[in-house]
Amino acid sequence: MTNKNKTVVRSMDILNLFIDHTELSFQEVIELSGIPKTSAFRMLKSFEEMDFLEKGTDAKYRLGILFLKFGHLVSMRLDVRKIADPIMNELHNDVKEAINLIVRDGDDAVYIEKIDTKQKVRLYTAIGRKSPLYAGACPRAVLSFLPDADIKEYLESVELKSFAMGTITEKERLFETIVQARELGYTISHSELENYTSAVAAPIYDHKGEVVAAMSIAGLETNYRGENVEIFVDKLKKATAEISKQLGYEQL
Structure with missing residues (x-):
C-alpha cells in the first residue's frame, strides 16, 4: 500500500x-x-x-454541508430509480427494446438503470457508464430541458468530440437539436454513441419542475424509422410523465 x-x-x-x-x-x-x-x-x-x-x-x-449535498444526490437517484423500475419493466415488456435511465453528473450523464433482457443485441449503454450531455438521445434529453442559462454556459464551454459516425460535433447543430427537442418534448439520436443504433428519449421532472433524469428506448437503427418512432415516443412520454408525477411534478 x-x-x-x-x-x-x-x-x-x-x-x-x-x-x-x-x-x-x-x-x-x-x-x-x-x-x-x-x-x-x-x-x-x-x-x-x-x-x-x-x-x-x-x-x-x-x-459538513457537502455531505448534505451528496446525501441529497444519492437520495434523489435512489428515488428516481425505485419509482422508475416497474415502469421501465412494463415499457420494456411492451416494446421489447432496451430501456435506459440516466441522471446528470456535471457535464455528463450517468446511466443508473438499464433493462434489456428482451433486446437481442447488447448496446453501448451500461449501468455506471457515462456519456457527455450532448451525445445520445438520453443525455441530450437532460441537456435540452435545463434552464436557458445552464444551456448557454454549457454550449460555451463544451468541446464536442466524436464517438460514432452520427455524433453531433458542431455547436450550431447541437443548438438546433435542443430547440427541436423543446418543441417536440423528446430527443432522437442515430449512431451517436455507437454505429447503427438509435434511441428516443424524454425528460423526467421533480416536484420543483426541474429536469432530474431522462429515460430512453434504444435499439438497432433499422427499428427507429417512420411509424415506429411515433409509437415509441408515445409510449415513452406516457412512461416519463408517470415517473415525473410520482416524483411530485404537476404539469401545467
Whole structure:
C-alpha cells in the first residue's frame, strides 16, 4: 500500500467515526481513530476546508454541508430509480427494446438503470457508464430541458468530440437539436454513441419542475424509422410523465 493510499484510508477512518457519533472533539477523534495528533489535525483541517466537516464554536466537529449535498444526490437517484423500475419493466415488456435511465453528473450523464433482457443485441449503454450531455438521445434529453442559462454556459464551454459516425460535433447543430427537442418534448439520436443504433428519449421532472433524469428506448437503427418512432415516443412520454408525477411534478 502506498503512502497516498494509507492517507486515504486514514482519512476515511476519521469520516467513518461520524457514522456512530454526531459530533466529536479533536481529542475524541484521536482516541477513537488511533491516528497521531499531527496527522489527525492536518486531516481535520483539510476536511474543514473542503466542507466535509465543520467545526462549531464549541470546538467539536460535525459532518459538513457537502455531505448534505451528496446525501441529497444519492437520495434523489435512489428515488428516481425505485419509482422508475416497474415502469421501465412494463415499457420494456411492451416494446421489447432496451430501456435506459440516466441522471446528470456535471457535464455528463450517468446511466443508473438499464433493462434489456428482451433486446437481442447488447448496446453501448451500461449501468455506471457515462456519456457527455450532448451525445445520445438520453443525455441530450437532460441537456435540452435545463434552464436557458445552464444551456448557454454549457454550449460555451463544451468541446464536442466524436464517438460514432452520427455524433453531433458542431455547436450550431447541437443548438438546433435542443430547440427541436423543446418543441417536440423528446430527443432522437442515430449512431451517436455507437454505429447503427438509435434511441428516443424524454425528460423526467421533480416536484420543483426541474429536469432530474431522462429515460430512453434504444435499439438497432433499422427499428427507429417512420411509424415506429411515433409509437415509441408515445409510449415513452406516457412512461416519463408517470415517473415525473410520482416524483411530485404537476404539469401545467
